[in-house]
Structure formats: structure tokens, C-alpha cells
Amino acid sequence: MSKNILFWGGKFKAGIIHDLIEKDKILADTTSLVVKYVFDPNLLKTQFKSNAKFSNKKIDLKFFFKNSYHFVVCIGNELGMARYFISKELEKKKIKPLDIISKNAYFDNKKLLGKGIQLFPNSVVQTGSTVGDYSILNTGSILEHHCEVGNGVHIMPGAVIGGNTYISDFVTIGMNATVMPKIKIEEGAYIGAGAVVTKDVKKNEVVAGNPAKFLKKIVHKVDLKIFK
Known part of the structure; x- marks a missing residue:
């Protein structure tokens, strides 16, 4: 059974992580992992190619949370505080962080x-x-x-x-x-x-x-x- 992944962030870092998962380049059972959802409130669409469902609307989050097993917060650069506290909020939704x-x-x-x-x-x-x-x-x-x-x-x-x-x-x-x-x-x-x-x-x-x-x-x- 596949384990759906929610990406928080849809820019180029998300694209790199997406590629690592899709091409079986991480230390995980990638045959069971599917990047299913991408959420980014600051974008109109993802900056990488993916079959995942994208949204920038808060109304979609409840559905994404309910149907996701893992999450990855794809935010880098100097935004470490945001990455950490967004991740803590996603943990509260009973979604598991995925190590990349x-x-x-x-x-x-x-x-x-x-x-x-x-x-x-x-x-x-x-x-x-x-x-x-x-x-x-x-x-x-x-x-x-x-x-x-x-x-x-x-x-x-x-x-x-x-x-x-x-x-x-x-x-x-x-x-x-x-x-x-x-x-x-x-x-x-x-x-x-x-x-x-x-x-x-x-x-x-x-x-x-x-x-x-x-x-x-x-x-x-x-x-x-x-x-x-």
C-alpha cells in the first residue's frame, strides 16, 4: 500500500526532493512512497513537474492532511525557523515527517x-x-x-x-x-x-x-x- 506524501512548498527545492524520491535515491522504501499533494500559499503552480495535486488554498488543507502519511517541508535558505515551526504544526495533524x-x-x-x-x-x-x-x-x-x-x-x-x-x-x-x-x-x-x-x-x-x-x-x- 502506498504512503502519500504532502510537500509544503512548491519551489525548486521541492523539485530536487521530488526527484530524489521518484528516482529511488533516498534511504527509504520508495516503492511505497508517492508525492501526492503539494501546498504552497505563495505560488500559482509548482516550479517543477509532478503528478501531485497542487493547491494554494487553505480550504484544501483538511483533505490533504487527512490523506497524507508523510510530509516534507521544502523550505530552505534562511527560513529555518519557518521550516521548523511549520513542521511542528504538521506533526499535530498526525502526519509523519519523512527523512530525506x-x-x-x-x-x-x-x-x-x-x-x-x-x-x-x-x-x-x-x-x-x-x-x-x-x-x-x-x-x-x-x-x-x-x-x-x-x-x-x-x-x-x-x-x-x-x-x-x-x-x-x-x-x-x-x-x-x-x-x-x-x-x-x-x-x-x-x-x-x-x-x-x-x-x-x-x-x-x-x-x-x-x-x-x-x-x-x-x-x-x-x-x-x-x-x-
């Missing part, structure tokens, strides 16, 4: 990975590192040994995180950034593309450059009214 773990990803211990995690091709989670719920390690990113990564984090393609680093909830690490070992990055911080982080980063700070320097503060918002 590429067959070409490497991880030391599945028990150290949170639910709803997304590990894209050639991403690496080394020995002793933990990753929280609804976090993303994008293509070719490397999380070295004995790091602690929180919930709703996004490590973008090519980024390298040195060993014994602490990354709090809702942090974004930009493409090809380097975080030196034993660094602490507090909640909601944003590390710019190509940055080299050599010292701790405070809550909601945006840093960039080599070495990374403070640019501004970022404000995180999430609108959950659609679930009310």
Missing part, C-alpha cells in the same frame, strides 16, 4: 540525526556529530567530528564545519563558507557565502568575509495563521 537522506550522503550514526532531516548528495556527518530536527545539510557540505547542530539549521552546498563546533537553532551557513573548529554560533545567525568564521557569532548576527565580520542583525518571522 541521499544514498550518496555519509553519516556515522543514524541515531544522532533528528527527525525530518535532509541530507543531500555527498553531504557528510562525521563521527560523534549530532544534528537536530528539520535541519538541512546541502550538497557537498561537511560537518566534521563531534559537532552539535540544532533544529532548523541549513548548511548550504560546499560549506565546511570544523570539529567540536556548536551551531544553535535556525542558523544558516552560506555556500562554501568555512567555520573553524570549536566555534560557537548562536541562534538565528547567518554566515555569508564564502565566509571564514574564526570567532564566535552572536544571536541573529549576519557575518561575512575572510575573516568573517559583523554586518547587521537578522529578524526571523514565521506566520502560522493558516493552521488556525
Whole structure:
């Protein structure tokens, strides 16, 4: 019996995840998985080809919830807080998060990975590192040994995180950034593309450059009214 999947988000990240599922490229029984529904209140149609039923109307959500077994929140970039709290709302609807773990990803211990995690091709989670719920390690990113990564984090393609680093909830690490070992990055911080982080980063700070320097503060918002 097939297990229907609800995608929350219909942009290009959803298309990549759709492709991984359809082409049997994740560590799951894809023969039983069907991307059945796509919901995105900000789109008129999906930005990828799919046979799934699409909607941007709240009135359709009750039906989608009732008929979905799994969900994937396909929201990336700096929107980790939104990804996390939308996922928590979907959990309340008795839908199960689906881990998206590429067959070409490497991880030391599945028990150290949170639910709803997304590990894209050639991403690496080394020995002793933990990753929280609804976090993303994008293509070719490397999380070295004995790091602690929180919930709703996004490590973008090519980024390298040195060993014994602490990354709090809702942090974004930009493409090809380097975080030196034993660094602490507090909640909601944003590390710019190509940055080299050599010292701790405070809550909601945006840093960039080599070495990374403070640019501004970022404000995180999430609108959950659609679930009310």
C-alpha cells in the first residue's frame, strides 16, 4: 500500500526532493512512497513537474492532511525557523515527517540525526556529530567530528564545519563558507557565502568575509495563521 506524501512548498527545492524520491535515491522504501499533494500559499503552480495535486488554498488543507502519511517541508535558505515551526504544526495533524537522506550522503550514526532531516548528495556527518530536527545539510557540505547542530539549521552546498563546533537553532551557513573548529554560533545567525568564521557569532548576527565580520542583525518571522 502506498504512503502519500504532502510537500509544503512548491519551489525548486521541492523539485530536487521530488526527484530524489521518484528516482529511488533516498534511504527509504520508495516503492511505497508517492508525492501526492503539494501546498504552497505563495505560488500559482509548482516550479517543477509532478503528478501531485497542487493547491494554494487553505480550504484544501483538511483533505490533504487527512490523506497524507508523510510530509516534507521544502523550505530552505534562511527560513529555518519557518521550516521548523511549520513542521511542528504538521506533526499535530498526525502526519509523519519523512527523512530525506541521499544514498550518496555519509553519516556515522543514524541515531544522532533528528527527525525530518535532509541530507543531500555527498553531504557528510562525521563521527560523534549530532544534528537536530528539520535541519538541512546541502550538497557537498561537511560537518566534521563531534559537532552539535540544532533544529532548523541549513548548511548550504560546499560549506565546511570544523570539529567540536556548536551551531544553535535556525542558523544558516552560506555556500562554501568555512567555520573553524570549536566555534560557537548562536541562534538565528547567518554566515555569508564564502565566509571564514574564526570567532564566535552572536544571536541573529549576519557575518561575512575572510575573516568573517559583523554586518547587521537578522529578524526571523514565521506566520502560522493558516493552521488556525
